[in-house]
Amino acid sequence: MTTQEMTYREAIVTALQEEMRRDARTLIMGEDIGPSGGPFKTCQGLYEEFGGQRVRDTPIAETGFVGAALGLALTGFRPIVEIMFADFLGVCFDQIVNSIAKHRFMSGGQVAVPLVIRAIGGAGQRFGPQHSTTAESWFLSVPGLTIACPSTPADAYGMLKFAIRADNPVLLLEHKALLGTKGPVAVGRDELVPLDGARVVRRGRDATIVASLAMVGRALGAAHLLSTDGIEVEIIDLRVLRTMNLECVFESVRRTNLLVTVEEQAQLGGWGAEVVTQVVHEAFDYLDAPPERICLPEYPVPYSPPLEDGVIPSAERIAAAVRSLLKD
């Protein structure tokens, strides 16, 4: 086992390689993931190494190949599917919500569904309204699904390995704006990092910011801006949407007394609502102001670059929200 500096994309490729070498029952399907290595090159080299039987290009028909993956999972394989844009999860919504997430329950526990759905989402890359969602809020209320959101190369690697070996369906929401970001990854390890929940990524005393995916980086940017004014915010990466584990958030809010959530999705129905609810329940007597939520507007991500950049919460906007919480 060694620690290597690699990109988020390379971390995904490495995890896939290691797990497919480790277990011959794993296979991967998706659009253009074969000889071309995937539209975002997240499957680079897999076709060459494992062949067309285990690395299969599919037609543009998510319902079909996600449904086929369920069949494979029910019959002894450990399938992985890649959804080219998280927006396309909408196409196979029924397979995921009504079949994949329910099979174990409906069979009285007789079958396991060891299936991984990787979906690459997120805005900021000039892909327009139909190719820019993170889809984080879409599956929040689906019992039976595990949903994880890696924001670092280490998590992209660790969470994917965990998902592949899990016996229940896992939805991994990756972010295309993060594919080129670099970080240390402990590769070549056989033991898994548990999918344990939210994690503090920066210590601070004045306010707690909970963010996911690309918003973690924006929040860290805000922390830097605020730090020059002597305001130290604590940043927490939500990491796991389902099942949400917010222990470190409660502990943090009990120290800072203020909470801000930052989501790359519209406010209504977003995970921030659940974070606020649980914090109000677990740390009510420690809150010094109503929690603040920073979200996308209630309309789709625009195609126009200036408009797109305008709707994504910026470090400045996050910093301003913190300042106003401290001041008002």
Next chain:
Amino acid sequence: MDLVVPQLSSTMETARVIRWLKKPGDSVRTGEPLVEVETDKSAIDVESPADGVLSEVLVHEGENVAVGGSLGRLRTPDGAPGPTTATGASSTPVVAIAAEPKMPAKTEVPSAAMDERIKSSPLARRLAAEAGIDLKTVRGTGPNARIRKRDLVRAMPPSDRQAASTARGGSSSAVRPLSTMRARIAETVSASRKIIPSFSLDRWVETTQLAAARASIAVGRNGERITVTDMLLQAVADSLAKMPSMLDRWFEGAPHPSVTTSGTVDIGLVVALENGLLVPTLSDLANQSLTHIARVRRQAVERARVGHLSAADHAPTSIALSNLGKSGADRFEAIINPGQSSILAVGREHERALAGGGKVYAASGVNLTLSADHRLIDGKLGADFLGLLAQRIEHGSWRID
């Protein structure tokens, strides 16, 4: 008997003890100043309500106390120094007011508003319980006057502050706390901008006739010097008497807001001070002479300058006058005081070229800008009022004595 803090204005919630003028054990006589307190608007001497001995000081210098709370206890010859459960006259909480004239504060709002729920953050409630602080004695600086941790920390004795305020802060030396008056003004104008849907109307009025009348009056009876402000006050008072709907005030009652009026012609006067401003109410100006108005105005301004407003100065009113006729602004739009429904801003007196009868001529005048709360005053009412007022200023006759 308990020495109870009187409510001196509709917005007053707490008072801060500046200085005790008597020590425990000192004999005091009725009407003798006992303690100096600072309210949201001014400093006031609280006088002893009876002859006796100051037996106990409950609120120390620099501390806050809520309206209705006890400042201290007075032992009177006919009563024990106990709480207000004592018998006889001392069973009623005594409103100890030093202010002139000697009268209880006007009750502006129904009593339900007095025991309104105190808004506080959950953290503030917990810290208050731990520190044994009554939230009624703390002034909230958060949204909707919500009490936050910082307010509690401020209300704590310095020795307790370290524990409550963790590492937050560490402010640089350039940061200064606001004076009570500055904080109050900041709160008031912010609240006004947030709450009151105001609009403004302009009217230029000629002051030639007013200036000529003033030159001929110079001084009223008893040598009272009459100013342009006094004449404007008379003109506004006369216009209000003719248009009583301008006396209406918005009342944020529960469950529904309503309209209220004192029925008398009262006008607030904005008095500029070195570090802020005060708006004493000049009451009952209907049909009053310039001599009377000048005296009332002079006394109110004097009280405001020394920071000792009386209870009557805080009486509710619907309209205020802000006269900057001697300053540099041609016109300005004043911010309505919450609780009032309009404010008249008077700009710099200046000459303007006018046309009339086929000729161009020069005339002196001022811009009147009326800011009005649209919840009560529509454009037509405001415009009619300005028209009436202009007519009164330009062509009306002045009652001197």
